Amino acid sequence: MSQSTVPQPIRFYHQGRITQVDGAAPTRSVLDWLREDAHCHGxxxxxxxxxxxxxxxxxxELAEAGDPQAVQGLKLQTVNACIQLLPNLHGKALFTVEDMKTACKPAQADAGCADLHPVQQAMVECHGSQCGFCTPGFVMSLWSVYEQQQAQRSQAPTRQQxxxxxxxxxxRCTGYRPILDTGQRMFDLPARQLDTKPVVEALQSLRSDADWQYSDGSAQFHAPASLESLARLRAQLPQARLIAGTTDVGLWVTKQFRELGDIIAIGRVAELRQIEERDGSLHIGAGASLEDAWAALAQRFPSLQDVWLRFASPPVRHAGTMGGNVANGSPIGDAPPVLMALDAEIVLRKAERVRRMLLADFYLDYMKNQMEPGEFVQGLVVPLVQLRQQNFQVRAYKISKRFDCDISALCAGLAVALDAQGQVQAVRMAFGGMAATVRRAAKAEAAVLGQPWTAETVKLAQQALAQDFxxxxxxxxxxxxRMKVAQNLLxxxxxxxRADAPLASADTTVWSVMPHVALQGA
Incomplete structure (x- = not known):
């Protein structure tokens, strides 16, 4: 696979045809292009x-064989258009609220063709829109849920789902009750489905295994198509900005008005999107989406389900990557504490050299890490066999002002293994939001290691935590x-x-003593 040296236009499927864009800045957002160039103001x-x-x-995108979430040959996901760079659409399809009528057809030949899609009709019937500004976004998220259910013929989602x-x-107007009513009502209306056949045909015609490059005449946007091409290009352009889902870098453009210079995007490197279990470990490619990576972790450690669902939002998790969250190095990143508790390693690559180190050793200071110029994160490795052999119990707790889609005040990744006598034979306690970097609580760990796992031992760990952070x-x-909450999380x-009468996770949350009114009537 050769690296293209000739810039090419951005080509993607939109409103029933392949659209070609040339001359736009590589940092132009999908939202700006939609509203200002395509005049799609929905x-x-x-x-x-x-x-x-x-x-x-x-x-x-074209779905991979065996993808359980495929919608008739497509992998269909919600993303935030405001922080998505336009060149990242190359080879993909884009749908907006304007497409809901023209791109969909009745599920049955005699079902008729109403003016409104079932999602939109249900929004009207359930009074889910007031000022209407947020409505198109809600409709698009509900459309995604609707298409998944229609394609898989699955049971309608619960109110919580x-x-x-x-x-x-x-x-901020209607509130969520009527919108959740909409999500339930839409499945009662005559069905409509996305006509994926022309989309699949268009994406197949756009498919290419070659490296791709785009330019507006000033900055270059490189999209290598293989791991080898990425490694070679990164070594040649060590100062270029490496991006994946731009869920963080996108804000540099929209809020800080920063110039990114030359860009290397990893989204087309299939090897980096792989998640697989081999040699007793879980290998997560740096380009695997946050959604897929968290799903893989939660499948093996069900106690991580809550932090998975509370990590940002589905559109952010669909676009962003766990490798990017780790490489970013934010002290309030939610993935690093959990991965440190799992004793994960980070895999770094520079040209042909590959090296591994414990993630706990990766961060040096605020937004500083051990990556060298020209080096990039290739993946993450979680030692499953070791964790299973020692019978680790893993927990992750996220504390934030808002329950959903909020930045952590602090996040804890905790793992403890007890021997037959109830003593702590191994422990890892990692915290985000407590220091300039995410890091383990060495003194708190030392206070409990080899000790009986009792309330008195926990008090020693709580006292030691004040020396760690x-x-x-x-x-x-x-x-x-922050300190009090971190101690309470221990x-x-x-x-x-605890060995004697441990509580279920559901019994240690606020919902165990409060009715879940948010979904029942408010």
Missing amino acids: TKEGCNEGDCGACTVLVA LADALSGNLC QPMTDMRASDSY QRLWLET
Whole structure:
């Protein structure tokens, strides 16, 4: 696979045909192109940073064989148009709220063709829209849920599953009850399905295994198609900006108005999207989406289900990658504490050289790590056999002001293994939001290692935690709050993992003493 030296236009499927874009800046957002160039004004600009969901669109790729989430040959996912760079659409399909009538057809020949899609009709019937600004984004997220259910002929989602799917869409007028009503009502109306045949044919015609390059005459956008091409290109252009889903870098453009210079995008490197279990370990490619990576971890460690669903929102998890979250190095990143608790290694590559190190050793200081110029994250490795042999109990706790789609005040990844006598034979306690980097609590770990796993031992660990960290005060939490909560999370860990009468995770949450009113009537 050779690297293309001739810039080519951006080509993608949109509104029933292959669209070609040339001359746009490599950092132009999909949202700006839609509203200003394509004159598709249904997609709204709200926060312009991937939080509110007003700009939600669907992006489709050809589905891989055996993909259980495939929609008639397509992998169809919601993303935030405001922080997606236009060149990342190359070879894909883009759907907006304007497509819901023209791109869909009745599921049955005699079902008729109503003016409104069932999602839209249900929104009207259930009074799910007031000012209407957020409505297109909600409709697109619900359309994604609808298409998945129609393609798989599965049972209609529960109210909680609908709420999880809508966690990245904010409404300040109607509230969520009528919108959740919409999500249930839409399945009662005459069915409509996305006509995927012309989309699949168009994407097959766009498919290419060659490296791709785009330019507006100033900055270059490189999209290598293989791991070898990426490694070679990265070594040649060590100062180029490496991107995946731009769920963080996109804000540099929209909020800080930064120039990114030359860009290397890893999204077309199939090897980096792989997630597989081999040699007793789980290997997560750096290009695997957050959604797929968290799903793989939660499948093997069900206690991680909650932090998976609370990590940003579906549109962010579909676009962003776990490798990017780790490489970013934010002290409030949610993946690193969990991966450190799992004793994960990070795999780094520079040209032909590949090296591995514990993720706990990767971060040096605030936003500084051990990567060398020209080096990039190739993947992450979780030692499953070791974790299973020692019978580790793993927990992850995320604390934030808002339950869904919010940045952590702190996040804890905790793992403890007890011997037959109930003593701690191994322990890892990692925290984000407590220091300049995500890091393990060495003194707290030492306080419990080899000790009986009792309430008294936990108190020693809580005291030691104050020696491990001196958290800061900021807009998300005070230093004293962070410390107190971190200490309380050690208590929660013990309650759930103690040898005598451990509590189920559901019994240590606020919902165990409060009715879940948010989904029942509010």
